[in-house]
Amino acid sequence: GTLRAGLQRACAPLPDDPGGLLPGLVVGDTSRLPPAVEADFQATGMTHLNAVSGSNVAIVVGAVLLLARWSRAGPWLAAALCGVALVGFVILVRPSPSVVRAATMGAIGLAALAAGRPRAALPALAAAVTVLVLVDPELAGDPGFALSVLATGGLLLLAPRWRDGLRRRGVPPGLAEALAVPAAAQLACGPVVAGISGTVSLVAVPANLLAVPAIAPATVLGVLAAMVSPIWPAGAEFVAWLASWPAWWLVLIARQGARLPGGTLPWPGGVPGALLLTGLTVALLIAVRRPLVRRLVAVVGVAAVLGALPVRLVAAGWPPAGWVVVACAVGQGDALVLPVDPGRAVVVDAGPEPGAVDGCLRRLGVREVPLLVISHFHADHVGGVAGVFRGRRVSAVLTPSSTDPESGRDLVRAVATGGRAALLTTVAGARHPVGGVDLLVLGPPYPLAGTRSDPNNNSLVLRATVAGVRILLAGDAETEEQHAMVARAAPGQLRADVLKVAHHGSAYQYQGFLDAVRPAVALVPVGTGNTYGHPSPGLLAQLGRDGVRVLRTDTDGDVAAVRTDGGLAVARRGVPAGRQP
Numbered sequence: 035g036t037l038r039a040g041l042q043r044a045c046a047p048l049p050d051d052p053g054g055l056l057p058g059l060v061v062g063d064t065s066r067l068p069p070a071v072e073a074d075f076q077a078t079g080m081t082h083l084n085a086v087s088g089s090n091v092a093i094v095v096g097a098v099l100l101l102a103r104w105s106r107a108g109p110w111l112a113a114a115l116c117g118v119a120l121v122g123f124v125i126l127v128r129p130s131p132s133v134v135r136a137a138t139m140g141a142i143g144l145a146a147l148a149a150g151r152p153r154a155a156l157p158a159l160a161a162a163v164t165v166l167v168l169v170d171p172e173l174a175g176d177p178g179f180a181l182s183v184l185a186t187g188g189l190l191l192l193a194p195r196w197r198d199g200l201r202r203r204g205v206p207p208g209l210a211e212a213l214a215v216p217a218a219a220q221l222a223c224g225p226v227v228a229g230i231s232g233t234v235s236l237v238a239v240p241a242n243l244l245a246v247p248a249i250a251p252a253t254v255l256g257v258l259a260a261m262v263s264p265i266w267p268a269g270a271e272f273v274a275w276l277a278s279w280p281a282w283w284l285v286l287i288a289r290q291g292a293r294l295p296g297g298t299l300p301w302p303g304g305v306p307g308a309l310l311l312t313g314l315t316v317a318l319l320i321a322v323r324r325p326l327v328r329r330l331v332a333v334v335g336v337a338a339v340l341g342a343l344p345v346r347l348v349a350a351g352w353p354p355a356g357w358v359v360v361a362c363a364v365g366q367g368d369a370l371v372l373p374v375d376p377g378r379a380v381v382v383d384a385g386p387e388p389g390a391v392d393g394c395l396r397r398l399g400v401r402e403v404p405l406l407v408i409s410h411f412h413a414d415h416v417g418g419v420a421g422v423f424r425g426r427r428v429s430a431v432l433t434p435s436s437t438d439p440e441s442g443r444d445l446v447r448a449v450a451t452g453g454r455a456a457l458l459t460t461v462a463g464a465r466h467p468v469g470g471v472d473l474l475v476l477g478p479p480y481p482l483a484g485t486r487s488d489p490n491n492n493s494l495v496l497r498a499t500v501a502g503v504r505i506l507l508a509g510d511a512e513t514e515e516q517h518a519m520v521a522r523a524a525p526g527q528l529r530a531d532v533l534k535v536a537h538h539g540s541a542y543q544y545q546g547f548l549d550a551v552r553p554a555v556a557l558v559p560v561g562t563g564n565t566y567g568h569p570s571p572g573l574l575a576q577l578g579r580d581g582v583r584v585l586r587t588d589t590d591g592d593v594a595a596v597r598t599d600g601g602l603a604v605a606r607r608g609v610p611a612g613r614q615p
Contacts, residue, residue, distance in 0.1 A: 036263075036264055037061075037126055037260040037261065037263065037264065038057075038061050038063060038126070038260065039263075040259075040260055040263025040264055040267070040270060041056075041057050041060060041061060041063070041256065041259055041260040041263060041270075041274070042057055042063065042065075042066070043263065043267065043270075043271075044259045044260075044263050044267070044270040044271045044273070044274035045057055045066070045259075045274050045278075047271060047275075048274060048275065048278045049278070049282075050066070050068055050452075051068060051071050051282070051285045052278040052279075052281035052282045052285055053066065053278065054066035054067040054068050054071065055067060055071060055083075055281050055284065055285060056252065056256050056274065056277055056278060056281045057256075059083055059249075059252055059253060059256060059281065059284075060127075060252075060253055060256030060257055060260065061126060061127045061128075061256075061260065062127050062128070062133070068420065071285055071288065071289075072389075074285075074288035074289050074291070074292040074389075075288045076389065077235075077288075077291065077292035077389065077393075078235070078237050078238060078241040078287070078288050078291035078292055079220065079227070079235045079237070079238025079241060079242065080238075080241055080242060080245060080284070080287070080288050080291075083245065083249065083284060091120065091123065091137055093249065093250045093253045093254065094119055094120075094123045094253065094254070094257060095116045095119055095120055095123075096250075097250075097254050098115055098116050098119040099112055099115075099116055101115075102115050102116070120137055123137075123257070124137045126257075126260065138162050138166065155190050156187075156190050156191070159183070159186055159187060159190065163183055166179075177226055177230055180226050181223050181226055181227075184222040184223050184226060185219045185222055185223055187222055188218040188219050188221060188222025188223070189215060189218055189219060191218075192214075192217075192218035192221065192222065192319075193211075193214045193215050193217075193218035193219075194214075196210075196213075196214035196217065196218060197210045197211050197213075197214040197215075198210075200213060200214060213243065215246070217243075219242075220238050220242065221315060224311055224315065225308040225309070225311040225312040225315065226308055228301045228302075228303075228307050228308060228311045229303060229304055229305060229307045229308030229311075230303075234301045234311070237291045240291075241287050241288065241291040244287050245283075245284050245287050247280075247283075248280035248281070248283040248284050249280070249284070251277070251280045252277050252280040252281045252284065255273055255274070255276050255277035255280075256274070256277045258273050259271075259273040259274040259277060289425070292389075292392075352397055352398075352592070352607050353397070353398050353399070353594060354594055354596050354603075354605040355596070356501070356596045356597045356598055356603075357373060357594045357595070357596050357597075357605070358372070358373065358500040358501050358503045358505065358532070358594075358595050358596065358597050359371065359372055359498070359500065359503075359505050359532060359534075359557070359594065359595050360394070360398060360592055360593070360594045361534065361557040361558075361559045361585070361587055361592070361593050361594075362385065362390070362391060362394035362395075362559070362587070362592055363390070363394070363559075363587040363588075363590075363591045363592050363593075363607075364385030364386065364387070364390035364391050364394065364418065364559070364587070365385065365386055365387070365390060365561040365562075366386060366414055366538065366560065366561025366564045366566075366568070367383070367384075367385040367386040367413075367414035367415060367417070367418070367559065367561070368382070368383040368385065368409070368414065368415050368509070368510075368534075368538075368559045369381065369382075369383050369384055369385040369390070369391045369394060369418065369559070370382040370383060370507055370534055370557075370559075371394070371395065371398055371400065372471045372498055372500055372505070373398075373470075373471075373500065374404060374468055374469040374470060374471055375469055375470075376399070377399055377400065377401040377402060378400070378401070378402045378403070378404060378469070379395075379398065379400045379403060380403070380404065380405045380406075380407065380468050380471050380473070380498075381395070381400075381403050381405075381406045381407070381422055382406075382407040382409065382496065382507050383407070383408060383409050383415040383416070383509075384406070384408075384415065384416055384417070384418040384419040384421060384422050385414070385415070385417065385418040385421075386413060386414045386417040386418060387417050387418045387421070388417075388418045388419075388420040388421030388424065389418075389421060390418060390421070391418040391421040391422055392418075392421035392422070392424045392425075394592060395421075395422065395426070397592065397607070400426065401425075401426055401427075402426055402427050402428075402429075403422060403426055403427070403428045403429070404429045404430070404468050404469070405429065405430050405431075405432060405466065405468050405473075406419075406422055406428050406430070406431045406432070406455070407431075407432045407433075407473070407494065407496065408431065408432065408433045408434070408446055408494075409434070409493040409494045409495075409496075409507070409509030409510065410434055410436065410438075410442075410489050410490065410492060410493035410494070410509060410510060411433075411436075411437065411438065411439055411440075411441075411442025411443045411445075411446065411489065412439065412442060412489055412490070412510065413441075413442060415442075415493075415509075415510070416442045416445055416446050417445075419445060419446055419449045419450075420449050423449060423452075423453040423455075428450070428453050428455045429455060429456065430455055430456040430457075430458055431446060431450040431455050431456070431457055431458065432458045432459075432460055432466065432494075433446065433457065433458070433459055433460075434459070434460070434478075434492060434493065434494045435459055435460075435461055435481070435492075436478075436481065436488075436489065436492035436493075438488060438489045438492070439489060460475050460494070461475065462475050462476060462477055462478060462479045462480075462522075463475060470500065470501065471498055471499070471500050472498065472499040472500075473496050473497070473498050474496065474497045474498075474499075475494060475495070475496055476495045476496065476497055476506075476519055476523065476527065476528065477493075477494065477495035477509075477511060477515055477518070477519045478491065478492050478493075478494075478495070478511075478515050478518065478519075479518050479519055479521075479522040480518070482514055482515060482518065485512070485514040485515075486512060486513075486514070486542065487510075487512060489510075490509075490510040490511065490512050490515075490537060491511060491512050491514045491515040492515070493509030493510045493511055493515070494509055495507065495508050495509055495511050495515070495519060496509075497527075497528075497530060500597075501597045502597070503531050503532065503595065503597050503602065504529065504530040504531050504532070505530060505531065505532040505533075505534070505595070506528065506530035506532070506533050506534065506551055506553070507534045508533065508534055508535065508536035508537075509536060509537075510536060510537040510538075511536045511537070512536065512537060512540070512542040512543075513542045513543065513544045516536065516543065516544035516546075516547035517544050517546065517547070519547065520544065520546045520547050520550055523550065528547070528550040528551050529550065529551065529552060530551050530552075530553055531553060531554050531555065531595075531602055532553055532554070532555045532556075532557065532595045532602075533548075533551050533553035533555070533556045533557070533582075534556075534557050534559070535556050535557065535558045535569070535573070535577075537568075538558065538559060538560040538561075538564075538566070538568040538569060539558045539560055539568050539569025539570055539573055539574070539586075540566070540567075540568055540569070540570060540573075541567070541570035541572060541573060543570075543573055545576075548576070548577075548580070552580075553582055554581075554582065554583065554602055555582065555583045555584075555585070555595050555602060555604055556577050556582045556583070556584045556585070557585055557587075557593055557595070558584060558585065558586045558587065559587045560586055560587060560588045561587075561588060562588040562589075563588075564588075569586065583604055585604055585606065590606040590607075591606055591607045592606070592607040593605070593606050593607070594606075594607075
């Protein structure tokens with residue numbers, strides 16, 4: 035515990051991104067890891083670096099093994115020294131299940147080293163898996179355990195052959211190893227990752243390849259900083275500063291990889307998707323043994339990339355021309371985008387986590403946000419606020435006068451201060467024009483207290499006008515706030531062409547409010563399989579009876595309202611706009 039705390043203190047003076055990554059990389063402490071960095075690592079298939087894994091064990095044991103060989107120690111002494119280092123490292127990072135799995139895989143390699151029989155590693159892996167599953171049967175259904183075993187199996191079965199094949203073709207030994215190892219691990223783990231995420235990453239192998247030179251220096255220097263921290267704090271800070279440079283390189287790779295268009299491809303999720311990719315992978319590995327098939331696969335692969343990637347870049351079809359509002363698919367939360375100019379947009383709410391809203395803004399080509407509006411401070415509206423700031427200039431953040439809950443308010447203030455954005459507060463009746471976007475605050479007309487949910491019923495309700503289209507953004511306003519707005523609104527003030535349905539389509543809607551808005555299109559930001567019963571079937575039925583076209587992010591993905599020459603249209607991401615009668 036002293037060493038872990040010392041490492042955190044040594045990393046405290048460092049910038050947030052490398053300073054937060056380094057303790058996670060070394061000892062699995064991700065308490066300071068910025069959410070934006072975590073999302074980038076996930077998008078580029080580098081999540082295994084965020085916490086202790088088999089690679090960390092291999093690096094630490096490998097460093098000890100190099101020292102043992104340099105001092106001419108024999109196999110048994112070298113294995114003993116490595117075993118001591120392995121046990122000490124497991125204690126340092128705490129023996130969580132993932133660490134124990136990684137240590138078990140490391141122990142397999144040590145046993146093969148001590149016995150002088152490297153080929154014994156595969157039978158030892160099989161024996162270790164059998165013993166672990168018998169001791170803890172729940173591991174049989176644990177994706178993390180499956181990934182650990184598959185990665186180790188890929189390194190044992192595929193990497194050596196690929197490395198030797200590359201060396202026979204003139205590739206330098208170090209480069210051949212660097213190419214073979216991440217490719218083998220990624221190929222072996224691909225089916226499980228595809229089944230979990232429903233995507234296949236095209237950037238994971240190159241990203242992990244570029245990360246290879248930085249992982250070992252960052253890990254070894256981080257462990258050294260932790261060991262030195264109790265006796266020489268200043269020296270520990272210096273070593274941590276040295277380790278921050280390779281950590282910064284890892285952050286940079288993840289950030290740039292996450293921004294590559296077409297970096298991931300959709301794939302069937304669950305067990306069917308995993309089995310499908312497994313079958314294709316096995317068939318491909320068998321087929322490429324024949325030189326003719328290998329050349330054919332290479333030609334087809336290059337042709338597919340060269341043919342499909344420009345189409346994804348140039349003619350992605352999203353956003354649709356003339357869009358006036360997009361509801362982002364960010365799960366169970368809100369994130370709305372209103373276009374100002376090419377590359378600039380007003381954003382209303384940020385969803386529950388940074389990666390989703392950042393991805394939506396990247397798909398829309400938004401590089402600058404002159405105004406970010408926070409309707410209220412619940413986590414499903416502010417949890418992703420760092421994603422709005424990621425790689426973008428945000429000029430100002432507009433918030434309601436109500437500060438409940440304070441945890442959300444503090445998060446918004448911290449991110450806005452760090453991003454040098456002005457913090458503004460607004461009230462009903464205020465107008466906020468931003469270029470061609472005109473925002474009028476309609477609610478709450480006065481502070482509401484004693485309602486079913488005061489934070490929801492004090493959320494900002496905005497009427498935005500974009501290219502002549504009126505859009506009502508109702509936040510999470512429930513029956514009480516909706517009733518208060520109807521009572522205070524001027525005739526026609528609530529009328530809108532597009533309604534962002536309040537509170538993810540909950541049942542707490544005031545019919546008089548819906549009658550006053552009379553929208554042609556309703557957008558419902560809602561998460562798949564949420565436990566709240568959103569959206570309410572009764573509300574959807576009522577909107578349908580009123581002739582409203584309803585689009586939902588849980589079933590339609592990103593959804594947009596579009597102004598065309600013929601009137602108002604709607605579009606889902608990747609689906610052509612259809613005119614709304």
